[in-house]
Amino acid sequence: MITSPLTKSIVSPIVSRITAISASTAAAAAANVEIIINGTFDTNSDSWPTYGGQPPESITIESGQLNLAGVQHSAVAQIIPTEIGESYPIAAYVEQDGYIQVKSIDGTTIIDNLNNGADGTFFDSFVALETQTIIILALGATGLGVFDNVSVKQSKLVINGGFDTDMSWDKGTGWLIGSGVASCDGTQTISSDLSQSNVVPSSTAGTYSVTFTLSGITASSINVFLSTSDNHVFDTNGTYTIELVTTASTSGTLFFRANSSFIGALDNISVVKV
Numbered sequence: 001m002i003t004s005p006l007t008k009s010i011v012s013p014i015v016s017r018i019t020a021i022s023a024s025t026a027a028a029a030a031a032n033v034e035i036i037i038n039g040t041f042d043t044n045s046d047s048w049p050t051y052g053g054q055p056p057e058s059i060t061i062e063s064g065q066l067n068l069a070g071v072q073h074s075a076v077a078q079i080i081p082t083e084i085g086e087s088y089p090i091a092a093y094v095e096q097d098g099y100i101q102v103k104s105i106d107g108t109t110i111i112d113n114l115n116n117g118a119d120g121t122f123f124d125s126f127v128a129l130e131t132q133t134i135i136i137l138a139l140g141a142t143g144l145g146v147f148d149n150v151s152v153k154q155s156k157l158v159i160n161g162g163f164d165t166d167m168s169w170d171k172g173t174g175w176l177i178g179s180g181v182a183s184c185d186g187t188q189t190i191s192s193d194l195s196q197s198n199v200v201p202s203s204t205a206g207t208y209s210v211t212f213t214l215s216g217i218t219a220s221s222i223n224v225f226l227s228t229s230d231n232h233v234f235d236t237n238g239t240y241t242i243e244l245v246t247t248a249s250t251s252g253t254l255f256f257r258a259n260s261s262f263i264g265a266l267d268n269i270s271v272v273k274v
Helices: 012-017 019-025
Strands: 058-062 065-069 075-081 086-094 098-104 110-115 118-129 133-137 143-152 173-178 183-185 192-196 208-221 222-223 231-234 238-247 252-259 263-273
Touching: 065 075, 065 133, 086 098, 086 110, 086 133, 098 143, 098 263, 110 118, 133 143, 208 222, 222 238, 231 238, 252 263
Parallel strands: none
Antiparallel strands: 058 065, 065 143, 075 133, 086 118, 086 143, 098 110, 098 133, 173 183, 183 263, 192 252, 208 238, 208 263, 222 231, 222 252
16 A cells, blocks of 8 residues: 655656656657557566666566565656646556556656555546656555556647647757747758658548648748648648548658748647547
8 A cells, every 4th residue: 555655855866767768758649549668568677767766676577567576665667748738548457565656747746646455457547737747656565566558548639739848749950849839940941841640540541620820921831731642731820720631541640841931830739530
C-alpha cells in the first residue's frame, strides 16, 4: 500500500536522464496511438530509467513483465508528451505491492494513482496539467512489484495544434514555432513543409475534417493536404475547415506546405474523423 507520495526532493535525478525519451515520444500523434514506450516490456528497461533518490535494488524483465525490488517508493519512470487540459486513458497490470503514479513534471503534484491493493489490471484517466507528464512505476511497503501492459494513449488526432510548445511538428526552412503560433518568414526559396506524421491511419480510406487559422499573410500562399492528390491552397487570413480524403496511398502525415516566399502564421489546428 502507499503510505506516502513520492516527493519533490527525489524528482531532479530523472529529468536529465529521460530528456531523450521525452523527445522520442513526441511524435506519437494519431488518435488511440500508444504514447508509452515499451510498456509491455518486450525489450530491456532502458526506456524506464530509475526515478528518485533511492533507485530499485533490482530491475529485471521476466516473461515480458517488469520486476522491481528495493525499498518502499523505489521507482522507475518515463516522461510522456501531453497537452494541457486534455484527458488521457491510463491502464496497467500490477502484481504484489507495486503502484503507479502520474505526476507533474516537477514532481510536486500527484495527478493520479493506480494503486494495486490486489493483483490485476487497473484503468483510469487523467487530465494533463503541463506539456510533459511523468508516469512512475513504484514499490509499496513490501519493496516488491511486477508491472506489465502500461499504457497511456493519445486521444486527439493532432498533438500541439495550438503550438504551446516547439514539439510534435517537423519544420522545414522558414518555419518557426513561438508565441503560440507556427510562422513562416518567407526565407524559403522553394516549398517548405510544416508537418506532423501519423495524424491519420496510413493507407486507409477515410474522410477527415481539418480546421485551422491563418493570420499575418503578406506574401504567397500555403497548401494543406494529406496526400498531394487532395490539395487545398490558401492565400488570405481566416479560420478554415476543409475535408481531406485519405486513400490507399496516403501516408497519414498532415502537411502545411509554405510556397516560395510565403509569409504568415498558422494556429488552432484540429483534425476529426468525419
